[in-house]
Amino acid sequence: MNLIRERGVAMKKKQTVTIYDVAREASVSMATVSRVVNHNHNVKPETEQKVLNVVKKLNYRPNDVARGLASKKTTTVGVIIPNVTNSYFAALARGIDDIAEMYQYNIILTNSDGDEKKEIKALNTLYSKQVDGIIFMGNDISDEVREELRNVRTPVVLAGSVDPKNEFPSVNIDYRKAIYAQFNKLFENGNDRIAFIADNLSRSINKDYRIRGYQDALKDAGVPFRKSLLIEATDVSYESGYKLQERLIKSGATAAIVSNDDVAAGIMNAMGDNRINVPEQFEVATSDNTQLTEMTRPTMSTITQPLYDIGAVSMRLLTKVMDNEEIENNNILLSFGLKKRESTKD
Template identity: 80%
Template sequence: MNGFFYYLNVNGYSAILVDNKSILKEGRVTKMKKKETVTIYDVAREASVSMATVSRAINHNHNVKPETEKKVLDVVKRLNYRPNDVARGLASKKTTTVGVIIPNVTNSYFAALARGIDDIAEMYQYNIILTNSDGDEKKELKALNTLYSKQVDGLIFMGNEISEAVRSDMSNERIPVVLAGSVDFQNQFNSVNIDYRKAVYAQTNELLKNGNDRVAFVASHLNRSINKDYRIEGYKDALRDAGIPFRKTLLFEANEATYDSGYKLRNKLVQEEVTAAIVSNDDVAAGVMNSMSDSGINVPEQFEVATSDNTKLTEMTRPMLSTITQPLYDIGAVSMRLLTKLMKNEEVSERNILLPFGLKDRNSTK
């Protein structure tokens, strides 16, 4: 015999597999049958109905008689038939599939949004393809190309910033896009958020009312649109209304949205004689607070910390973190509902939806 062969012994039966094609079993060689894909035609033939009836039965169309539907579904189960969504999408120009780009699947903020997206997608019978981008432009562009190749009917984009390359790519593809928990300063795409400017204004105002005249604003990237165009403007508004001058030296940048980045800011905050800080990220806020406590600065008596996302982390710290409250699940859910309307060309009364926010006072503030 030529080529590769393998000797098999299964439950006492001997066989030789040659070139992955032939089997010598009990002294004779037989060809292995290649597994064939079961098609809708096979189901129709076995059930003695048309292919259109099979399609209607699988989709539980009310025009199919119950006994016919049962007969078709019994054949589907027996043949282990699986509808080809890609082929079905090419025929109808719809795949009932939605692409979701998320910057960090392990981040509690974005994970809560994704849960809301998924629940509404299931309600409206859409499938979700979730891709992780790490907030990196190259990965976002790669993810977009992958989703386009899957013939997705729409996109939900969650990201810290929309680069010009990503904006151009999404615009050129001409499929509906909704931003979830992400801002678009150019107002090109539909979006669902809270009013970040008013939220930061309200939280900063609370810290000022507690007697702090040197309140810091801390964010992972100050130049991102959500910070420079919204949050920092709200911070400035609160200072102005309180009659306190804005000091650029009280804007602090954590290199990354991580606990360690927040922890390393302690010396800079102390040098600027900061007595309170509003932080745009819960992980960073936890780092700032613990760093102060570890250096002997009492929270909240000597230093107050308020954060912005109200993820589970805010309740796990000691003391628990005061925070802006955001309806994270609802942001995701409303984003998906908005996308379903866009994909069906339904009228949308509001392109940029702002959901209500609140303030949760816990033990990290007075």
């Protein structure tokens, strides 16, 4: 018997239970044990139950590292998320996780704070763990991050993130058409000075998609473009939105389309605190349809995005890429809508 001594007390050395131990105890082959623990149902029910009983009795835990070396797969997917506390990205992550579980993948979630250096560090960490694929969430892909993604053959799918160069598969809504539709709704309510607000106007998702939708709508409505109504928030926080209230009133705007729900909530509450009634005197429409839109008073009208579905479809797309399946469409656009609540008139 192998013994170790700690502080003068004799202790049994912990023995690792192997697949061989389970097979011997259950009187089956190691291949049968492997099929059972990998949820391959090509095993007789009574044999499967016998193996599961032994697995439980011996407290057997499959060795994922060894299994990965044998199959050249780790059954692990890395997910890079800008902010784990943000309701938008959290909803996407839930969809990713559910589909990952369905396809028997584990998730390694890393928070990047939307910072390029942290994104690169996260990528390198995930590569070192030999993940089978990566889902990248972020508002933009810098040249450095793009280069990092190119240099490694690990499959990548973008979720709720645009790629104007179309190098990587992605799942989104049509942000350009969504902003166009929301502008027209506010315009029909009698507003011709409608502000567009986002945290970084130079990011591709804003510059190449949302702002273009905003400009398309202005042109078709015969309303002149006013640079003063294109407003950049300092970040995607409630506080940054609250601070924009005075600037919005000075700009002459009577309505605003906001790219982030937290920012929109800040604007709306600041209006109320300054005795400006929403929506009678100022209309607010937001873009993400997170739970926050129903928690505020008044509740917020919004572009509706199928957030869970964006995450779920992204993970399913990644499984296809990882398995070298044929993919009909690399850039999937899911349906969006407009949800009327109390922060707009009609």
